[in-house]
Amino acid sequence: MIPIPANLVQAILAIHLAMEIKELYAVLGKYLSRLFGINQFSCFLFNNESHFYSLDYSTRIETCYWDEIAFKDVEAPFAPFFDNEPLLFPTPLVWFGGSYDMYWALQLTHEEEIAAAIIFHEFPENMDEQAISLRFLMHHFTTAMVRTTIYCEMRNSKEEQASRLDLINEMGSMVGNKSLEPVLATLMGMALKIMHAEVGSILLYDSSGALVTEVEWGLKDECLRSLHFKDQNRTPFIDKVSSTKEVFLATDLRSSGQLALQDEHHQISSIASFPLYTPYKSYGLLNVVNLDFNSNIDEQKIDTLKTISQLAATTIENHHLHKKIAASEVYGRQGCSKP
Numbered sequence: 001m002i003p004i005p006a007n008l009v010q011a012i013l014a015i016h017l018a019m020e021i022k023e024l025y026a027v028l029g030k031y032l033s034r035l036f037g038i039n040q041f042s043c044f045l046f047n048n049e050s051h052f053y054s055l056d057y058s059t060r061i062e063t064c065y066w067d068e069i070a071f072k073d074v075e076a077p078f079a080p081f082f083d084n085e086p087l088l089f090p091t092p093l094v095w096f097g098g099s100y101d102m103y104w105a106l107q108l109t110h111e112e113e114i115a116a117a118i119i120f121h122e123f124p125e126n127m128d129e130q131a132i133s134l135r136f137l138m139h140h141f142t143t144a145m146v147r148t149t150i151y152c153e154m155r156n157s158k159e160e161q162a163s164r165l166d167l168i169n170e171m172g173s174m175v176g177n178k179s180l181e182p183v184l185a186t187l188m189g190m191a192l193k194i195m196h197a198e199v200g201s202i203l204l205y206d207s208s209g210a211l212v213t214e215v216e217w218g219l220k221d222e223c224l225r226s227l228h229f230k231d232q233n234r235t236p237f238i239d240k241v242s243s244t245k246e247v248f249l250a251t252d253l254r255s256s257g258q259l260a261l262q263d264e265h266h267q268i269s270s271i272a273s274f275p276l277y278t279p280y281k282s283y284g285l286l287n288v289v290n291l292d293f294n295s296n297i298d299e300q301k302i303d304t305l306k307t308i309s310q311l312a313a314t315t316i317e318n319h320h321l322h323k324k325i326a327a328s329e330v331y332g333r334q335g336c337s338k339p
Contacts, residue, residue: 007035008133012140021148025057028141036134040121042100046073046114053117060100060121078105078119086123093119106135108142115142164304167194171311180319184215187286187312192217194305195272195297197288203238204276204284204316211238211284219289223266230260241273242285247306248273251291272297274305276313283316 004012011031018024025043032038042058053076055061055069073079077093082105090101104120124134167190174183184202192200199218203211213221227237237259241248250256251270261268267290274286286309291297 004136005133008137011035011137015137015140015144018144018148019151021056021145021152024141024144024148029059031137035137036124036130038120038122038124042119042121044071044076044078044117044119046116048113056116061098065098073114076117078102078117079107081105082107082117086120088123090121090123106138108138108145110142110146115146160300164194164300167304168307168311171308175311175315175318177315178319178322180316183312183315183319187308188215188217190308191274191286191288191305194301194308195288196292197272198290200286200288202276202284202286203242205282211242214284219287220266223261223268224287224289226262226266227259227268227271228262229258234260237273238285238287242275242282245275245277245282247275247302249297249302251297272302272305274309276309276316278310278313278317281317283313286312 011027011034014027014031015024018027029039029041032041040060042060043056044053045056046053051073053071053073055066058066061069071077081087081091081102084105086104087102090103092099093102094100101121102119103123106118106120107114108116108118118138124130171183171186171190174186177183188200188202191197200215201213201217201219201221201224202215203224204214206212213224224238225236229235229237229240249272250258253259253261253269253271259268259271270291271287271289272291273288275282276284276286286305
């Protein structure tokens, strides 16, 4: 067995000790420079579902371009060089108007799945002697990168779940609140935060059964009321959605073809509406508009806001009961009073 050089052992240990992806890239950069004289490299992560390479880190390409640089696997300009030896003369790769020299490209695999691609923008020193060591280091980097990515995803998922639970607990603690204004304001703020929306409103039924806007955070009442379904009756949006107990979600109104907006002065690109109801009665409608397209609106977020909305509806119901009790007590005192 050929002994592993001490400096390579040190590099491998440092790579496996890194627990954050940024730390892992920093460690890789440190030892690529120290052991192989490579200071400029880029790492493209591979999505095995969409089959896209997307730039995740680079010491050569400016950070502002990272989120914009992605390639389909068959169209990646570095893919034809995966099985080649390092180039003595670089191949220029043009990405978004910038030219970046490429000397070598390695495809990194883990358990028969593609994990990433490493692009070297400099020629590795002493490649004849160091080729095995460099490949050995990249093998350990791949393992550490997969492990770190899974760890970070699990941690982020737990943090999101804890954050959602905190929001539910916060709304739950307000169920007995006698004042309705802070409850509605809290609900509106939570809804915009969870759904990553720009504006929203809360409508409640008044004593005559009409929906009246109680909270308006940037969403004009006339704009919401001009939204209607594209059916024969041009059914108003709020009338139809509020009559059900189902969450309504449209992330792209233009392509969905369900809704139309008559108001020319406002624009609604997406909308999510949550009926406010208890097992006994419907109390209104929560609306959030213009969701962030870059944010993932998953089922957990919908369920979280649905739970919070139902807790808020319970608070509204309690508020109405308190008012009825207070009114009956006043009436009772007036009825018992002597002329």
